[in-house]
Amino acid sequence: MQTIQQRFQVEYNYSIFFTNNLFDTTNTQLSDFFSTYAEQGFQRKVLIVVDGGFLSYHPDLADTIKSYFVSQVKHIQLAQDIIVVPGGEASKNDPALFEKLAQAVDTYGIDRHSFVIGIGGGAVLDLVGYAAAVSHRGIKLIRIPTTVLSQNDSGVGVKNGINFHGKKNFLGTFAPPVAVFNDLTYLKTLDDRDWRAGISEAIKVALIKDKTFFEWIEENALALAQRDEVTMSYLIHRCAEMHTEHIGSGDPFEFGSSRPLDFGHWAAHKLEYLTDFEVRHGEAVAIGIALDCVYANKIGMLSDADLERIYNILVKLGFELYHAKLAENDKINLRNGLQEFREHLGGRLTIMLLEKIGKGVEVHEMDADIIAESVDILERYISERKVLTEG
Numbered sequence: 260m261q262t263i264q265q266r267f268q269v270e271y272n273y274s275i276f277f278t279n280n281l282f283d284t285t286n287t288q289l290s291d292f293f294s295t296y297a298e299q300g301f302q303r304k305v306l307i308v309v310d311g312g313f314l315s316y317h318p319d320l321a322d323t324i325k326s327y328f329v330s331q332v333k334h335i336q337l338a339q340d341i342i343v344v345p346g347g348e349a350s351k352n353d354p355a356l357f358e359k360l361a362q363a364v365d366t367y368g369i370d371r372h373s374f375v376i377g378i379g380g381g382a383v384l385d386l387v388g389y390a391a392a393v394s395h396r397g398i399k400l401i402r403i404p405t406t407v408l409s410q411n412d413s414g415v416g417v418k419n420g421i422n423f424h425g426k427k428n429f430l431g432t433f434a435p436p437v438a439v440f441n442d443l444t445y446l447k448t449l450d451d452r453d454w455r456a457g458i459s460e461a462i463k464v465a466l467i468k469d470k471t472f473f474e475w476i477e478e479n480a481l482a483l484a485q486r487d488e489v490t491m492s493y494l495i496h497r498c499a500e501m502h503t504e505h506i507g508s509g510d511p512f513e514f515g516s517s518r519p520l521d522f523g524h525w526a527a528h529k530l531e532y533l534t535d536f537e538v539r540h541g542e543a544v545a546i547g548i549a550l551d552c553v554y555a556n557k558i559g560m561l562s563d564a565d566l567e568r569i570y571n572i573l574v575k576l577g578f579e580l581y582h583a584k585l586a587e588n589d590k591i592n593l594r595n596g597l598q599e600f601r602e603h604l605g606g607r608l609t610i611m612l613l614e615k616i617g618k619g620v621e622v623h624e625m626d627a628d629i630i631a632e633s634v635d636i637l638e639r640y641i642s643e644r645k646v647l648t649e650g
Contacts, residue, residue, distance in 0.1 A: 271435045275415050275499055277492070281403065281442040282320075282327045290331040292438055297334050306338045306369045308360060308387045310379020312346025313405045316448035320378075335374075338367040346379060348536040350386045351421045351428075360390035364398065374399045374437070380406040380453070381413035381540065385428070388419030392434035400436040405445040407457025407491065408541045411498035412464075415439050416520075417511050426599060427528045433512040441499070443492050454486055455577050456541025459523075461498040462572065463548060467522050468501055470617025477568070480575045519619055522611040523547035526585070529596025533584040545578035546637075550585070553633040554625065555612040565616050570640065581637040590631045597625060 278288050296303055307324060314320055321341045328337040342363050344350050369375065375398050377387030384402050391400040404414030420431025446454070458476075465473035475497075476483070482490040505520060518524075527547035530538055538546075552569050555561035573580055585593055601608040611619045 271417075273435055273437055273439065275439040275441060275503065277441050277443065277496060279442060279444045281440055282323045284327060284330055287331070289327070289440065293332045293335055301372060302336055303334070304336045304338060304367065304369055304373040305376060306342065306363055306367055306373070307376045307378065308342045308344060308363075308383070308390075310346040310350075310383040310405060311343045313379050313445070313448075314343060317445075338363070338369070340367075344379075344383060344386065346383055348382050348422070348531065348540070350383045352536075354421075354423075356386060357390055357421055360387065361394055364390070364394040369394070369398055371395050371398055374401055376401040376403060378403040378405060379409075380404070381409035384409055384414050385418070385420050385431075388434060388436070389421055389431055392419050392432040397434060400434065402436045402439045404439065404441060406449060406453050407446060407495065408453075408460055409457075410441045410443075410446075411457055411495040412460035412502055414441075415499045415502055417506060425532060427531065435511075441495065443488070443495070446488070446491065451486075451577075452539060452542070454491075455484070456539050456545075458483060458494065458576055459541040459545040459548065459573075459578065461494050463522050463544060464498055464501045464505075464520065466548070466569070466613055466616060467519055467611055467619030468505075468617065470615075472497055472501070473572075473616050477572055480572060484576055518609065519611045519621070522613075522619060523549075523551050525597055525600035525610060526550050526593060529593060529599065530582060530584060533587065533592055534582065538582060542578065545573050546580055546582060546585070549573060549580040549637060550630075550633055551610070552613055553636050554629060555614075557629050557633055557636075558626075560620070561613045561615065565613070568616065574644070579641075581634075581641045585634045586638065590634055593634065594627050594630065597627075597630070 276288050278286060280286055281289055309320065324341065325337065328335065342360065344356050350356055375387060375391040377384045377400065381404070384404060388400050388402070391398045402414045404410040417433050417435040418431060419434055420428035423429035462473070462476060465476060476494070479490050483494065502520065523544050524547055527540065527543035530543045530546060531540060549570070552561055552566055556563065556566045570580070608623055610622050610625060612622055614620045
């Protein structure tokens with residue numbers, strides 16, 4: 260019998276729009292996007308899912324959206340109900356929420372020519388994207404991120420997922436959206452923690468890819484900490500640009516083991532679980548970055564001067580660099596996090612470490628004892644800094 264072989268490629272295209280007051284009837288960005296889907300012959304529909312935490316700050320959002328579709332997007336049928344799910348990591352931990360979204364897709368007849376729109380933070384967008392990707396084997400997804408972190412990182416990428424069996428993103432898909440709309444006005448209602456948390460992802464990508472961008476963050480740290488909107492809009496745009504450049508030129512569906520954009524994330528993911536998600540993702544990433552930079556310094560890869568600059572920028576922006584859970588159970592829990600990260604990559608560990616600011620290098624093993632020493636160094640650094648500050 261002869262072997263049959265086949266090869267094909269699938270092209271993906273999507274745009275990230277930066278706007279203000281997306282659902283104002285004078286704003287045509289969303290209606291212009293939908294106008295490209297105005298073919299006759301069948302009725303396109305849209306199901307909207309909103310982050311409950313975000314909705315509490317925008318109680319008129321549902322009415323605003325319905326008015327917008329009635330007046331501006333007449334050829335798209337809006338599902339009668341707007342689905343609300345809890346915000347934050349809770350949305351990814353409850354299988355009933357996934358089932359709720361799948362049921363809504365069925366109830367409102369959302370087919371593969373239709374759309375699911377997710378509005379919210381990164382965790383909610385992960386959930387909505389996963390439900391859209393697996394329902395009917397793929398419904399068109401539109402993301403409207405509402406946090407700094409989701410606008411500059413997770414919301415502009417190609418990943419979706421939910422947590423399962425105590426492991427972050429154990430169930431998930433690589434399914435790009437058809438569009439992302441970053442409405443910068445939505446950032447106004449963020450609390451200070453969520454405003455700050457998203458900046459860690461910008462520091463992450465700057466450290467491994469762009470020294471000039473890191474220096475810009477250093478120069479503008481005070482403005483960012485004081486919630487200057489113009490400064491933040493540039494940070495979000497540049498970070499999203501670098502994130503999507505990597506997706507377009509690298510390995511977007513991660514067929515290999517290289518995941519440079521997960522710099523600082525192996526410890527961050529475990530810390531989120533160890534703290535019952537009391538530590539938010541961006542805060543955990545900041546700690547994970549600090550830990551991996553101390554490790555790189557300990558093995559002679561990263562200079563003392565660069566490590567100090569990284570310490571300084573994280574602290575200046577208000578990040579904590581240590582959490583007691585890192586050392587819990589003689590640091591065994593943290594070491595287990597490294598093993599879980601290895602499994603998630605397919606068995607071969609690949610970790611991005613810093614050689615210098617702006618240049619990351621991949622390593623395929625990490626010494627557990629040096630990881631433990633790095634945790635102790637972070638703890639001492641914070642204790643000594645506290646003494647100096649209080650003194």
